[in-house]
Amino acid sequence: MNRIGNELNKLVNRSLDRHVRLAVTGLSRAGKTAFITSLVNQLLHVSTNPRLPLFSAVREGHLLGAKRVPQIDMHVPKFGYDEGMSALLESPPVWPDPTRDVSQTRLALRYKPQKGPMKLLQDTATLYLDIVDYPGEWLLDLPLLEMDYLSWSQQQAKLLKGKRSELAQSWLEMAEEFDPLAPADEALIERLSAVFTEYLYKCKAEGGLHWVQPGRFVLPGELAGAPVLQFFPFVWADKYSEAQLQQADEHSNFGMLKSRYKYYQQHVVKAFYREHFSKFDRQIILVDCLQPLNAGPESFNDMRQALDQLMQSFKYGRSSLLRRLFSPRIDKVLFAATKADHVTPEQHPNLVSLLQQIVNDAWQTASFEGIKMDCVSLSSIQATEPGFVSHQGQQVPALRGHTLSGQAQMLFPGEVPRRLPNDAYWQQYGFDFVNFRPLDIQSDEPLPHIRMDKALEYLLGDKLR
Ligand code: GDP
Numbered sequence: 525m526n527r528i529g530n531e532l533n534k535l536v537n538r539s540l541d542r543h544v545r546l547a548v549t550g551l552s553r554a555g556k557t558a559f560i561t562s563l564v565n566q567l568l569h570v571s572t573n574p575r576l577p578l579f580s581a582v583r584e585g586h587l588l589g590a591k592r593v594p595q596i597d598m599h600v601p602k603f604g605y606d607e608g609m610s611a612l613l614e615s616p617p618v619w620p621d622p623t624r625d626v627s628q629t630r631l632a633l634r635y636k637p638q639k640g641p642m643k644l645l646q647d648t649a650t651l652y653l654d655i656v657d658y659p660g661e662w663l664l665d666l667p668l669l670e671m672d673y674l675s676w677s678q679q680q681a682k683l684l685k686g687k688r689s690e691l692a693q694s695w696l697e698m699a700e701e702f703d704p705l706a707p708a709d710e711a712l713i714e715r716l717s718a719v720f721t722e723y724l725y726k727c728k729a730e731g732g733l734h735w736v737q738p739g740r741f742v743l744p745g746e747l748a749g750a751p752v753l754q755f756f757p758f759v760w761a762d763k764y765s766e767a768q769l770q771q772a773d774e775h776s777n778f779g780m781l782k783s784r785y786k787y788y789q790q791h792v793v794k795a796f797y798r799e800h801f802s803k804f805d806r807q808i809i810l811v812d813c814l815q816p817l818n819a820g821p822e823s824f825n826d827m828r829q830a831l832d833q834l835m836q837s838f839k840y841g842r843s844s845l846l847r848r849l850f851s852p853r854i855d856k857v858l859f860a861a862t863k864a865d866h867v868t869p870e871q872h873p874n875l876v877s878l879l880q881q882i883v884n885d886a887w888q889t890a891s892f893e894g895i896k897m898d899c900v901s902l903s904s905i906q907a908t909e910p911g912f913v914s915h916q917g918q919q920v921p922a923l924r925g926h927t928l929s930g931q932a933q934m935l936f937p938g939e940v941p942r943r944l945p946n947d948a949y950w951q952q953y954g955f956d957f958v959n960f961r962p963l964d965i966q967s968d969e970p971l972p973h974i975r976m977d978k979a980l981e982y983l984l985g986d987k988l989r
């Protein structure tokens with residue numbers, strides 16, 4: 525009888541255990557790796573963590589503990605938590621290496637249910653938390669699903685202005701003689717694609733530009749070197765009529781570019797939405813607003829454009845493309861302005877207000893049915909300590925930390941604009957932040973952070989009641 529009772533109990537427990545898939549994204553260097561490392565670290569220290577007062581499950585003592593458990597999706601690379609922590613525990617500490625592909629980790633959170641059938645049936649329950657990290661650049665590819673190769677090429681041709689056209693020079697020159705109607709020359713297409721990919725990398729590295737398509741070209745993950753990443757837009761439409769190009773057969777250069785583009789749409793873009801995106805429950809989008817403020821107006825506007833684009837993936841209007849592909853599940857999205865410790869604390873409200881303005885424009889005009897949204901500013905792993913310095917007889921706020929090369933510094937990096945910066949801002953204000961190395965930490969203490977608990981409350985609070 526007792527054994528049957530135990531089995532029954534186990535069965536009830538198992539059926540009541542719950543599961544949430546939290547997706548973490550952002551453009552490269554937005555702070556995804558630092559965020560996930562800190563999130564896992566905060567949760568692993570949960571029973572003795574004094575640093576999470578805004579996370580109700582911890583404040584009220586419902587969350588009993590967390591442990592890492594093997595992930596279910598065995599084909600997805602594991603997130604490098606141990607590697608990240610070893611880097612942070614080095615002396616002096618260094619930042620973890622960023623991940624460049626999709627990766628995943630799983631935690632089991634043990635908690636005391638506070639309401640509903642869970643409370644009646646069980647003293648404790650388990651919430652399985654899958655954290656999935658993927659590059660935001662992959663979301664920039666969504667519009668490709670609604671464009672054929674020719675219309676995508678026309679759109680890319682229009683973008684070749686200003687900085688982009690300068691950066692594209694070597695690709696454009698090398699492709700000058702490219703004949704779309706000639707028989708397909710795979711080696712030539714491979715060479716030209718390599719120079720086109722270099723141009724996309726340059727947009728990010730030299731131009732401070734984020735909106736690059738196809739997004740997988742700059743973060744190829746396991747597809748590096750595969751022919752599906754060897755094509756480029758045909759931007760020389762003035763030399764050939766649309767009819768000529770439409771008639772080019774499948775054995776021509778144009779035919780090969782077209783069929784690779786189609787393969788990319790089906791097997792890279794669609795596959796990501798089907799295999800990963802459609803299974804997410806919650807999403808946090810990390811945004812580094814400070815680097816583009818440092819880099820200037822072109823970079824800032826480009827980041828806004830990239831974010832507008834990225835938000836299209838959360839637009840689930842009835843006739844939306846995503847709803848036609850599958851039924852999306854995400855019900856809450858949190859936008860987080862990262863690296864808040866790069867600015868003094870009295871600037872944090874401005875940082876949130878700026879982020880709200882960046883995302884609200886797109887949010888207001890689109891239909892994000894059934895999705896809740898909020899904005900916070902946070903620092904996943906705090907690298908500076910706030911303080912004051914005397915300046916002309918007055919106490920002014922400042923930050924103290926060590927630069928990446930180890931120099932001790934005390935500085936005021938600048939003011940964050942409350943609203944979207946206009947021309948006057950760019951002319952008058954300079955914003956100049958320094959990259960600091962992480963603070964020294966002890967292995968048995970949780971990582972220092974700013975408002976990670978607020979993010980945890982928004983993303984998981986209701987799941988732990
Ligand atoms: P990813 O490419 O999105 O995974 O970005 P990472 O997490 O690797 O972050 C890129 C860089 O941003 C790091 O190497 C750090 O220099 C910096 N960074 C990330 N998070 C923080 C933070 O909370 N505070 C500070 N000061 N720097 C951060």
